[in-house]
Amino acid sequence: MTRSRPSELTRRSFLAGTAAGSAVIALHPYSAHAASNQAHLRIMETTDLHVHVYPYDYYSDKPVDTVGLSRTASIIKGIRAEATNSMLLDNGDFLQGNPMGDYIAYERGMKDGDTHPVIDAMNTVGFDAGTIGNHEFNYGLEFLRKSTAGAAFPIVLANIATEAGGDPRADKTLFKPYVILDRTLTDGAGNSHPIRIGVIGFTPPQVMNWDRKHLEGNVQARDIVETARAWVPQIVEDGADIVIALSHSGIGSADHSDGMENASVPLAGIEGIDAVMTGHSHLVFPSPTYADYAGVDVGAGTIHGKPAVMGGFWGSHMGLIDLLLERDGNGWRVVSTTSEARPISKRNEDRSVTALVEDDAAVLAAVKQQHEETLAYVRRAVGKTSAPLYSYFALVADDPSVQIVSQAQEWYIGQMMMGTAYEGLPILSAAAPFKAGGRGGPEYYTDVPAGDVAIKNVADLYLYPNTVRAVKVTGAQLRDWLERSAGMFNQIAPGAQDAVLLNPDFPSYNFDVIDGVTYRIDLSEPSKFTSKGELAAPEAQRIKDLSYNGAPVTDDMAFIVATNNYRASGGGNFPGTGDTIVFEGPDTNRDVIVRYIVEQGTINPSADGNWTFAPMPGTTVLFETGPAARGYLDALTGLAIEDAGDTAEGFALFRIAL
Incomplete structure (x- = not known):
């Protein structure tokens, strides 16, 4: 396939756009009411895709309406059109998790120069950045390297090092620990202003046990919170106006313990982080699931007062964080936030499922051949x-x-x-x-x-x-x-x-x-x-x-x-x-x-x-x-x-x- 150039991705990510057809799009209040010194930034999240590009259950060998990046992608145009400025991030666990992932890893393989089908699909959608989940390590480091090489967007991961230093900032990390994205925001008066957005990624340190045979002796894992405390000040020092944490880690205890798996709550408490994209748990936030968790406000969609989201799994939801930003000198600060996880399907009272969206034809086309090869694979x-x-x-x-x-x-x-x-x-x-x-x-x-x-x-x-x-x-x-x-x-x-x-x-x-x-x-x-x-x-x-x-x-x-x-x-x-x-x-x-x-x-x-x-x-x-x-x-x-x-x-x- 023809891969979108980074310049095209940048432009596409920040255009207001219009929804397909003649559907009326309601602007988010932040876009509708932003003042001349304010701008609305919408941050979209996918998480735990697990190679679910097609809306298909390969185990049961039948189509389904509850999964698939092709479905999630189909609502992106409309979601972008609700906001003056937007960007799209992935929170990890995209490389493994269904038979297509196994087919590529165990049978077809990845040669230098090949593009993994899920990366093909993600390139087609147009992601701005992503991080590495624990399942990315399931097939080994060489497979991971070859599979991510074709990504037309930066991939960041701060707490896995090939060589550990005296502190996290002295580590030689497996991926870049963070990236600063230089973007342009349109404010409430229609004027353009530069913004620098820092994106840092984390994965559970338990990967060292879960994938011991691949990782032992090759990499080392650090505690998520310890790593963030070291790197976030560096990101701010490097000129980031806002910092987004891609936390492939669940929402758990508010009390930090060394090496904790689900560390998103103490992570959100770190000064300098402005928004937390969570995942790993295959759940939805905001939702009543987390109503009684310390430090979590389900109604506001925040953790320690910071906007947070968890967009389900397998493409079931698109996670959305909306920031109302205000110019503060030459920089930006967050003055208000909202958060939601928007579903692609609805389960009815009789347990049947109603699809809420259609497929994005371009995403399906990007992996059509690999989908058909996977069907043959699961049937033999x-x-x-x-x-x-x-x-x-x-x-x-x-x-x-x-x-x-x-x-x-x-x-x-x-x-x-x-x-x-x-x-x-x-x-x-x-x-x-x-x-x-x-x-x-x-x-x-x-x-x-x-x-x-x-x-x-x-x-x-x-x-x-x-x-x-x-x-x-x-x-x-x-x-x-x-x-x-x-x-x-x-x-x-x-x-x-x-x-x-x-x-x-x-x-x-x-x-x-x-x-x-x-x-x-x-x-x-x-x-x-x-x-x-x-x-x-x-x-x-x-x-x-x-x-x-x-x-x-x-x-x-x-x-x-x-x-x-x-x-x-x-x-x-x-x-x-x-x-x-x-x-x-x-x-x-x-x-x-x-x-x-x-x-x-x-x-x-x-x-x-x-x-x-x-x-x-x-x-x-x-x-x-x-x-x-x-x-x-x-x-x-x-x-x-x-x-x-x-x-x-x-x-x-x-x-x-x-």
Whole structure:
């Protein structure tokens, strides 16, 4: 493609412009009412694009209306037209995060002179500057260098150094720590004035652990706040009228601690910073999510009184900070601000989605070839499975579709724990079946035959874009975690015939199987917890013979459990979650599964039978599943099961002798 020259980008970024067609554009009050010595500057932000250029879910292999830079870009003309002056910044995590990113990194590669497709798209849109997120390091430093070389806009990052000096300003940084953009503002009277805008970038120092294999011995990371305290005075000394922090870091505690991951609140408190663009957390600011955070004013859209924004993720929102600037001698100062995150879609009460914008045709055209190549990539094999992956019996026996998720999570967390205080603790893995019939109907099951595994099959294994987390639990918490999970089953009276096995009020995604330990479930006991996780029978003990490496698990033992962000944060109200998180991974569970398959080549998801029902002689239960389950009966071991016909709803019915 033809890349826009920097001069063209500068001109395009600061033209008022008009919206496409004849739509009426309402000027922002700052532009409408600016005095002769005042000017309105709108700062637009994208963050956490993760290679989502097209509005397409490559895992599900279908278009979607909730993502895509092509959608976000389509509203830029209108957003620019609301403001007399504007600029566009990216806050990082653009290079990795969907199969297009993996295709470029793992298969097509980047030669010197190549332009990465997401950079092609960003050049087409016309960014003024950007920073580096943690995921930019996932494919290694050489790939990062080649991929960013084609950017027609400066990329800044202050807290990653190839050579560390005595203080941050003495570092030899991987990218320029900051840039000063010389621009021209039009004031309220239509007169032009120069302005110097400083832009500095930061990424979580945790990259040194998350991407240890790529970064250890090659770069060093500094604390975000420490780095900012050193560099911001330098930016002001170099003549910046205003300073914008591109903080690829979430909104967290107001209290600074060395090396903190989500440092945007203490960062905003640093003198000299005028606006903070945040990201990393895949959330929206301003929004009620942050209503109770110290130092944060959701109504004003500020952090420590500074305007701030977080524009969602995958192009879901355009973050907007509006500054009313006033001439102060030969410089500018901020006199008023507003902040918003403008969405590209709306979720309706019935959970359906309405698109609010259309695609920008030029952005789609910029990556059309790579999009088509990615479609071919996700539809062909990236590895093999030596056994079929199915979930028909996931609620009654150890299951291959759950097994592979557990294996991938354990593999990943094992790497992440290296070099931490938790290295050496036993690592377990918790996973649940997502597609297990129920309200989804008799066809709603995972079913991938042995042989080739394509990337799009991973969506069948893992429905949700959760991220990997790890929690530290005691043996007592582990046991209660499993007791909570065992609420999937009704209490069965000894000697009962054809009793209904499954509790219809218990969702399958809360039936966690924990790999790495062995245990039995005694259905004669009542469930210790209700289907919502409330304590119901304190003395009940369905989990029997819980063992690790053949020895009984005691209450005081310590374990690391790999899981997802939903469960680790307390989703499902499981004991041992909510306040025991020791690792928050930057990667989705889907991405981890894909990486695991690619690295292994051939995976062996055969269930290891680490859990069973405790024997109840003379007792039978009935279990519903998909009709296609009949093709896998011979593979079941340790379960006395026979066909019992079909239900009126089209499910297959099986009888299990306990």
